[in-house]
Amino acid sequence: MTQASFDATAARTRCQRYRRRILDMSQRVSALHIGGAFSCTEIVDCIYNALMRNPGLSSPDTFLMSKGHGCMIQYVVLEALGVLTKADLDAYCTPHGRLGVHPDYGNPGIEASTGSLGHGLPMVVGMALAERGKRRDGMIYTVLSDGETQEGSTWEAVLMASSLKLSNIVAFIDNNDFQSLGRTSETHPSLYPLAAKFDAFGWETAEIDGHDPAAIYRAVSTRKGDRPLMVVARTTKGKGVSYMENAPIWHYRSPNKDEYAQAIRELETQA
C-alpha cells in the first residue's frame, strides 16, 4: 500500500517549505494554530507524499485531520498538490475565502469537518467500514492530538476499530504533550505510557520520533497490517522555530514582523 522507497531528505525540504508557507500566511491574518501545525508537519507530509496513493482528489485513500486545529499544514500540503489554490490560501479566514481555522467538509481535499475534538476517529471507523463493505481497498489515515485522547468518544472508536478488525485504519497521535493549559503529561499522567493503552485495546502500535520522516514512513511500511495501526509520534509543539517550541502561546497567536523574520532565518538554517 505504501511507496517502494521514500526520500527522507526531500521530505525535510518539503517540510521546511510548508512551515515557511504557514509563517507567510500568519502575516496576513491572526487566526491560526502554528504550534499544532508545526508539530505534525512531518506526519502530514508523509501521509500525503509517501503513504497515500495518487494523493489528491482522485486518491483511493482518505486522510481525515481529526485534530482540526492543525489544518494549516493540511492546507499548505493540499496547495502543493494542486488541490487547493494559492488564491484559496491567500483568502484564508477572509470574507471572500472558503478556508477557515478548522477544516470544513465540502472544500477540496477536506474529507470531514473537524475542530471539536474527539469526532475524527469515530468517523474514521465509519469510513473504514464503508470501504470494507464496498469491497474497496482504500486506506483511511488520520492524525489525532494527544488532547483528543481525553475525549471519551475517541476511546469508543478505539474499541470499535479493533473489535471490527479494521486493518485499513492508520492513525497517528501528534503527541506534542501540550494542551491549552499546560503539559498533557502533567494534567493527565495516567494517560502514559500512551501506546500501551492502544496495544491493550487490540491495536498494532508503534512509537517514533514524529519529526523523523524516515521513522514515520518505516512505522507504517513495516506494519503487520492485520489490525488498525496507531503510531504514537513524539513531537514538539512549534517545532522548527526556537521561540515557539513548547510555548503554549503559539497555539493562538501569530508572529509579529521581527518574530517572523527570526522564524524564517531559523528555518533556512534547517534546509
Added chain:
Amino acid sequence: MRNTFSETLYAEATANPDVYIVVADISPAGSMAKFSSEYPERFINVGVAEQSMIGIAAGLALKGCQPFAYTIATFSLYRPFEMIRDDLCYQNLPVTVVGMGAGVIYSTLGGTHHTQEDIAIASALPNMQVLAPCDPLECVEATRWCARQKNGPVYLRIGKAGEPVLTAQAEPWQFGKLRYLRRGSEVCILTYGVITAMATDVADKLAAQGRSVSLVSAHTLKPLDRDGITAALQQHRHVVVIEEHVPQGGLASQVKQIAWDVRATCRLDTFTLQDAFIHNYGSTNDLLAAHGLSPERILAAIS
C-alpha cells in the same frame, strides 16, 4: 412501531446494499435479528457508546452509504448531541437518527428515559429534518423515505410497541405535508406521533356530540407544512393541538406562531406536556394524564 421499523429497514437493506444500521446495544426486535444475521457487515452494534454510533454513521455516509443510527430516543439524540450537530447536520449527511420509544412511553423507567424535548432540540438544528409517524403504517412510509433520501440528516421519532393502526383510510403520506386522517369543517385536531391514538379518541367523542371534526397527522415537524397549517387555521372555527412534548419548540408553539403571522381568527387551544420533569410512574396514559393530557380533560376544555 418498533417491529414495523425493523421490518421496513430490512426490506430497504435487501434492495439497497448501502443501507446500514448502527445500533447502541438495543435489543433486537422485529426483523432486526434477520438483518443482523443476513447482513452482518451492515449491522454494527457499537455497544453502550452513542457518541461513536453517530460518528460511525457519519463516516459511513461520507463514503456514500445510507446509515441509520438506532437506539432509545433519549440516548440517540441527547447523549451524542454534539456529534449529531457537527458530524451530521453541519456536514449535511443523509443519516437517520432513530429515536425509539420517544415521549413518555418508557413510563415506569423514570425521567432518564423520557423524551419530552426532542422535537424542539432536533428542529433547532440547521439541515435537520424531523419526522414523527403516528402509527405503524406511517412508520413504514417514513422509514422508506429516510432510506431513500439524500437531502440530509433526519430525526425519526417512533413509538415502541402496540400502537394501533390509525391511517388505513387516510390520504396518501407525503413528506412535508399535513395528512388528514379525516376531514371535517368545524374543529381541526393537529397532532403527531403516538399520542395520535388519544387524539383519535377525542375526535370520535367530538363527532359523537355532533361536531364536524378534522383529524390531522403533522408527521413532518421539520420542514413544517406552513401552508397546510395556515389552511387549517383559516378553514376551521376551532383548532386544537395535542402533543406529547413540552410547550416550547414543538408543534403547539409553532402553530401559535403561524396563527399570529397569518392573523388567524379561529379559536386555538393547545395541549402539551408541562415544562417539568415527570416523577410519576404507571402506564403511559397515567403519565400523560398527570400532565393534563387525557381525553376527558381535553374534551372538557374544548367542548
